[in-house]
Amino acid sequence: DGGITQSPKYLFRKEGQNVTLSCEQNLNHDAMYWYRQDPGQGLRLIYYSQIVNDFQKGDIAEGYSVSREKKESFPLTVTSAQKNPTAFYLCATRRPNTGELFFGEGSRLTVL
Amino acid sequence: GEDVEQSLFLSVREGDSSVINCTYTDSSSTYLYWYKQEPGAGLQLLTYIFSNMDMKQDQRLTVLLNKKDKHLSLRIADTQTGDSAIYFCAEQSDYKLSFGAGTTVTVRA
Numbered sequence: 001d002g003g004i005t006q007s008p009k010y011l012f013r014k015e016g017q018n019v020t021l022s023c024e025q026n027l028n029h030d031a032m033y034w035y036r037q038d039p040g041q042g043l044r045l046i047y048y049s050q051i052v053n054d055f056q057k058g059d060i061a062e063g064y065s066v067s068r069e070k071k072e073s074f075p076l077t078v079t080s081a082q083k084n085p086t087a088f089y090l091c092a093t094r095r096p097n098t099g100e101l102f103f104g105e106g107s108r109l110t111v112l
Numbered sequence: 113g114e115d116v117e118q119s120l121f122l123s124v125r126e127g128d129s130s131v132i133n134c135t136y137t138d139s140s141s142t143y144l145y146w147y148k149q150e151p152g153a154g155l156q157l158l159t160y161i162f163s164n165m166d167m168k169q170d171q172r173l174t175v176l177l178n179k180k181d182k183h184l185s186l187r188i189a190d191t192q193t194g195d196s197a198i199y200f201c202a203e204q205s206d207y208k209l210s211f212g213a214g215t216t217v218t219v220r221a
Contacts (some may be wrong), residue, residue, distance in 0.1 A: 031207065033208075040120065041213055042211045042213040042214050048208060090154055098143060099142065099143050099204045099209070100143070100145060100157050101145075101157070101209055102157070103154035103156070104154050105153055108152075
């Protein structure tokens with residue numbers, strides 16, 4: 001089945017640790033996105049990539065890093081510099097013609 | 113910059129119609145979208161409307177677009193308990209989507 005796979009679904013980390021969230025897609029879409037979701041605030045864009053080996057900062061990129069070495073993969077690293085990392089993280093790809101986003105099931109990160 | 117606004121909560125009786133409203137700011141948006149999110153899950157596209165349309169109907173869903181007022185609405189006919197979820201409107205701008213904060217719809221018996 002075509003889709004987007006995010007892992008892990010739940011992740012706990014101690015303060016000061018970096019963690020990497022995985023996002024894999026088999027939809028053959030060029031563009032991929034990472035959003036952060038907090039209660040009552042909707043989705044905020046962290047990073048996006050329109051093509052392999054290229055990515056751009058979104059509205060809240062500080063404390064995060066990404067890579068796009070393969071079309072299928074767009075991992076997000078939450079670094080220790082991110083002051084409030086506890087959140088629900090959503091990865092998405094974009095259909096070229098209509099611009100709609102397809103979302104993974106999300107990863108919930110909790111910092112202890 | 114983009115700023116999409118929607119009311120945060122809506123309570124509706126089962127069988128009634130739900131109407132969720134949204135305002136957006138980018139008049140150059142080509143498409144506008146409605147997404148649904150169930151607890152602990154990702155967002156699922158419900159429908160979208162092209163900016164040169166006023167209305168789009170898809171089974172129980174009706175989308176109305178007023179470009180002059182930058183107002184978008186989603187009507188769900190015959191609301192069911194399975195429609196309880198958070199609904200997001202989104203506008204497209206420069207290959208990115210900007211989302212509202214989401215409207216939590218609660219369906220009561």
